[in-house]
Amino acid sequence: MSRRTALSLTAALALGAGLAVLPTQAQAATVVDTSAELSGALSSATAGTLIQVRGGTYYPTATLQSTANGTSSNPIYLQPYGSETVKIDGSSLPDGDWIFKLTADYWNVSGITFQNSPDSAVVCQSCTGTVWNNIKTINGGDSGFTLTGDGTVNNTVRNIDSYGHYDSANHGENADGIAVKYGSGTGNLITGARLYNNSDDGLDFWSFSSPVTVEHTWAFGNGVNRWSDSAFAGDGNGYKLGGDGEVVAHVVNNSAAWGNTGNGFTENSNRGAIVINRTTAYANGKWGYYFATGAARLGKNLAVSNGSGLVNKGSSVVSAGNNWDSGISTPAFRSTDATSTYNARQSNGALPVTTFLTTGSTTIGATMD
Ligand SMILES: [Ca+2]
Ligand SMILES: [Ca+2]
Numbered sequence: 249m250s251r252r253t254a255l256s257l258t259a260a261l262a263l264g265a266g267l268a269v270l271p272t273q274a275q276a277a278t279v280v281d282t283s284a285e286l287s288g289a290l291s292s293a294t295a296g297t298l299i300q301v302r303g304g305t306y307y308p309t310a311t312l313q314s315t316a317n318g319t320s321s322n323p324i325y326l327q328p329y330g331s332e333t334v335k336i337d338g339s340s341l342p343d344g345d346w347i348f349k350l351t352a353d354y355w356n357v358s359g360i361t362f363q364n365s366p367d368s369a370v371v372c373q374s375c376t377g378t379v380w381n382n383i384k385t386i387n388g389g390d391s392g393f394t395l396t397g398d399g400t401v402n403n404t405v406r407n408i409d410s411y412g413h414y415d416s417a418n419h420g421e422n423a424d425g426i427a428v429k430y431g432s433g434t435g436n437l438i439t440g441a442r443l444y445n446n447s448d449d450g451l452d453f454w455s456f457s458s459p460v461t462v463e464h465t466w467a468f469g470n471g472v473n474r475w476s477d478s479a480f481a482g483d484g485n486g487y488k489l490g491g492d493g494e495v496v497a498h499v500v501n502n503s504a505a506w507g508n509t510g511n512g513f514t515e516n517s518n519r520g521a522i523v524i525n526r527t528t529a530y531a532n533g534k535w536g537y538y539f540a541t542g543a544a545r546l547g548k549n550l551a552v553s554n555g556s557g558l559v560n561k562g563s564s565v566v567s568a569g570n571n572w573d574s575g576i577s578t579p580a581f582r583s584t585d586a587t588s589t590y591n592a593r594q595s596n597g598a599l600p601v602t603t604f605l606t607t608g609s610t611t612i613g614a615t616m617d
Pocket of ligand 2: 422424448452
């Protein structure tokens with residue numbers, strides 16, 4: 249028995265019952281330092297496999313992918329070796345290829361940057377129980393991070409940065425920061441995301457028929473033509489919460505949208521009881537909140553300086569405690585300088601500390617953390 253295992257068991261005994269499941273056996277790490285080794289490790293992984301990638305920038309020539317499943321108690325881990333910096337760059341991939349695709353369950357992917365993909369950067373198709381911690385998807389040719397397919401269940405995307413995506417062939421019409429599209433499945437959570445400067449939307453739930461929860465997320469600067477595209481077609485919504493006829497009650501808590509060219513938050517034709525609480529929409533090009541046809545529940549939200557107005561809400565919307573509701577005042581922002589929102593994340597992976605769009609209010613708007 250290794251020293252580490254002995255200590256863990258001692259700690260477990262000291263803490264008594266109720267502790268999380270311990271690994272049933274120590275599993276040797278698979279350390280890789282070439283794209284070929286990484287590809288092989290992904291496809292041959294089994295429950296409990298720990299894949300550690302040595303620092304450096306990798307240029308795979310084919311999509312890295314796996315259909316290997318972990319289990320809830322023994323996921324498959326993919327992460328950098330120690331504290332090394334790992335970037336996987338799609339510049340050597342064929343046109344139309346993705347960098348990384350999982351069609352698999354119970355993976356735990358953390359700390360890796362996926363950049364310069366010819367198409368989508370990371371796609372998880374019909375995944376159950378995957379956890380993505382502090383990954384980055386940057387400057388790809390379609391959406392940065394995608395959950396798709398039926399059987400998309402209990403996935404957590406925590407502290408992702410996804411920015412700079414642009415699909416040139418479609419003049420920016422499709423590339424979102426996060427896309428949860430064309431599928432179904434409950435228990436999916438996006439938390440701590442920064443989704444910005446993408447050609448289309450920050451976040452897009454087009455044609456996804458089950459509720460998704462979003463919290464502590466920032467979507468900003470999407471839909472701006474940063475590519476000198478004379479036929480630019482990006483929509484520029486911060487949070488596009490539906491589409492394609494699905495009626496689904498997504499939930500967005502304590503999140504913000506600013507500087508997007510479209511709406512800050514929009515049902516996008518979803519007539520379901522979308523729940524939006526304690527969010528802030530600031531300086532978006534169109535409406536702060538666009539919920540003209542559905543039955544959204546809007547509570548304690550704050551809209552300021554949006555191009556078309558604070559809110560466009562239909563007669564089925566339930567609205568209470570928002571700054572457009574009668575008797576609710578609009579607190580002043582401590583800062584409207586967004587510079588600090590681009591800062592490095594905190595050491596625990598959380599969003600950077602900022603006073604931008606904070607008000608100190610305990611009753612309305614996002615807390616920006
Ligand atoms: Ca679009
Ligand atoms: Ca979109």
